[in-house]
Amino acid sequence: MTMIFGVPLAVLSGQLLIGIINGAFYALLSLGLAVIFGLLKIINFAHGAMYMLGAMVTVLMFDTLGISYWVALFLAPLVVGTFGVLIEYFLLRRIAGQDHIYSLLLTFGAALIIQGVLVNIFGVSGLRYAMPDMFKGGMNLGFMFLPYYRAWVIVAALLVCFGTWFVIEKTKLGAYLRAGTEDSQLMQGFGINVPLLISLTYGFGVALAAFAGVLAAPIYSVTPVMGSSILIVVFAVVVIGGMGSIGGAIITGILMGVIEGLTKTFYPPASSAVIFLVMVLVLMFRPSGLFGKEA
């Protein structure tokens, strides 16, 4: 058997695969945070709760209405995104002129409510979601076994990430968004409906989190608390990457997933902490983050 640094190749590539998949989730979530941060200048503390809602909605739609995975892939982000728009419209908008710290605290409170209510209804043990039939099994790549679903998660996450990057960086709508970030008053003067733009941006960022939730439903255990632990990791990823660029959020997310996977192979006890350690290093040597622009 091929060995690399004393570790069988199959084990190493297996952990790498898991790392890339986790990285895909980090990328989707930090991308959503970056999009929301770009226009609203707030860190959405409810992002983990929205990710969890995406997964919960997927499971519940299947259990009660028999709605399939493929439909859920579009419907769940739509439902959760609408919920996000409502939160923006009824809550966040009311404190728009205040210090951004207040909107952070507001989303934190909202996350406590959402998570707490669902814990009471569903408990903290996981709900099961059956793998869609077409994803059962996998293929043998010679050096490792690649389950179809895991391959799909990577492809889907990358497609959505690329699509978001493309829309924001290359289209007219994206130009409005970026201009709104620079100077929202001037944009309003040009006849762009900035409040609507803000609502939709929040909804879209939240929908990205929900999309990650749908992808996660068949492979992770779906519980009301699944969002809170991943959110803190994603915060660390965001600090490492810096909020400067959409592309940076994606690359850093995947990179951190891979580093986590490698640590799990070579020194398992540190695997849950390694991303935070990287963050400490980045803060010491490059405080604005790997892709950050602000000083």
Place this chain on the structure above:
Amino acid sequence: MNQSVNSADIHKAIVEQQALQDRRKMMLNGALLLLLLAAPFVLYPVFLMKILCFALFAVAFNLLFGFTGLLSFGHAAFLATGSYTTGFLLSNYSGLTTEVGILAGTLASTLLGMAFALLSIRRQGIYFAMVTLALAQLVFFFFVQSEFTGGEDGMHGIPRGELFGLINLEDNLNMYYFVLAVFIGCYLLVQRVVSSPYGQVLKSIKQNEARAVSLGYNVDRYKVLAFVISAALAGLAGSMKSVVFQLASLNDAHWHMSGEVILMTLVGGMGTLLGPVVGATFVVNVEYQLSQGPLRDWVDPILGGIFVLTVLAFRSGIVGEVQKFVKKNLG
């Protein structure tokens, strides 16, 4: 003729007004002190001590959040470091007197605070919140994996021991008066810090950091010191808490705790001295009352609701609103 109103008269009136205000304040403080001294004869001392520990925690947090404008989302790390260090020392070295254990816990979180501050101080606003949250999570992982903390089970049966080797703290009344003395000492310390020239600089940093820089203040140094004092007092709160309850657990280190202290400060009134004390009393009571009733499973969402309401409707908190009311109606 109004020439009779000369500046000396005005000056005298101002001085009298000031003296009246001071007398009122003195009387209010005296009444509060009597109330605190008499409280354990009416209410359960351990519950009162819980309030005092959390009040100290919130006062410490408020020095940073309310007066300097830095939102730390990782203060649980200091509370837990204090409580684990003290718990470990008192459990394993029976020769130590209680105050040594508590001082060691405070020192440990002071050092941790210094490390946190040096890493995070260059980031501002929400970045600062994220960095402190992530650093605290690192500390949480450390406590989860370390042997000495007892992991998920926590540390039980920490001996209260004897203060200075003389006063038996197993007695709840003795323990209460000790906690009260420490609390009042820390409260006065924070009051002193806030009203000192140093405290004025902190407030100016909160209001307009760029201007403070342009006036020549080394802003980072002021912020680091504020962070370290805050971490030390938070650690002291944790140390005392572990002695009072004879227990240290992962709850203290969880980010949930960091959120709770923010809530206490916000509800009570950030940037006021008394606010965090009122807020801690309020939150501890709400949690206790809820846990006794049919809503015991709904503590989290209700706290979240209080969070949202406070942010939306009364950002200056209980004490802030009362101050506004007094100013408006009583001149």
